[in-house]
Amino acid sequence: MKRTVYDADHEAFRQSIRSFITKEAAPHIHEWEAAGQVPRSVFKGLAELGALGFDIPEEYGGLGPTSYKYQAIIHEEVAWAGASLGHHHVNTGVVLPYLLRIANEEQKQRWLPGCASGDILLAIAMTEPGTGSDLAGIKTKAALSEDSTHYVLNGAKTFITGGAVSDLILVVCRTSPYDPEDRRAGLSILCVDSSSEGFAVGRKLDKIGRHSMDTAELSFTDIKVPVENLLGEEGKAFGYLGQNLPRERLSIGVAGVAQARAAIKFATEYVMERTVFGKTVAAFQNTKFVLAECATEFEAAEAMADRGVELDDAGELTAADAARIKLFCTETAGRVVDKCLQLHGGYGYMTDYPIARLYADTRVSRIYGGTSEVMKGIIAKDLGL
Structure with a gap:
């Protein structure tokens, strides 16, 4: 289309x-x-x-x-x-x-x-061992010094994309005691220079895919963070974190559509060249039908993502819109990439082929930025359920 x-x-x-x-x-x-x-x-x-x-x-x-x-x-x-x-x-x-x-x-x-x-690369450190998506359960703490010139930061983070290579880390931490009556209160964002004494990169996590994008564990031991590095107001981090989620989820959906498009290209090129039983794999009716299904699903997802991009440009993209886009486009990408890998046969499982890397790289899109299940919850709420 x-x-x-x-x-x-x-x-x-x-x-x-x-x-x-x-x-x-x-x-x-x-x-x-x-x-x-x-x-x-x-x-x-x-x-x-x-x-x-x-x-x-x-x-x-x-x-x-x-x-x-x-x-x-x-x-x-x-x-x-x-x-x-x-x-x-x-x-x-x-x-x-x-x-x-x-x-x-x-x-x-x-x-x-x-x-x-490009002299300053950025990362954001939210997730902690044992808390996962529950940001209200963050335990990393920052105490204001007696002379109010700096915070003393202590804690650990995990699953931090770009954590090992970035220069400035936006660390979500607790700057006031945990309040069970208001679990979202008391969180702040401190911008931590990765050259700070007490900052350490732990393990670079061994992932299924996205191997060229580092994902690391970070630790903070008595780091002195100048008060000038407090981003926004103290205690307001939870609200800040929600402001960029629609754009982030739109981007994950857009990437999913791009991955589906690429998978169809890789599969089409492969089946046109690969011969089985004296004819190309493309000549079999099953191949044609599978790629026709993939192309149709892709077109639907692309139309949805394109509409989301236009809404974002107009400042009208809602949280529920972004959730629908992320859910549909990433689930579609998962199905399309899987079918396209199957058309490669055994070669599809070899990392020399881009479809194999794409298969591994695409899987996480249904998890990060909010799982598919979380997206369904947001959509259901928008329906008044």
């Missing part, structure tokens, strides 16, 4: 990103997966394209207000090439908006130029 979501400027940006990925990322995917991360030079290259400066005001080196469509294009091109840009999306699409929305003027002057140039 013809898409209408992008204009000529978007397509020109697509060509720039596609060229960069083709030359600088796709040839190195196996090397980066073995290393567990992408080199800093990738982020510096993206910065030269403006791909780190979305929504950063021009006075800080960014592009100013920018449609989310540009980030959606990056998702599409990364998947299409079977490549990776490490934790670029988390850095730019998930964490940066907190600074843009909450940081004061002094903080913006201090951090945003480095974010735009």
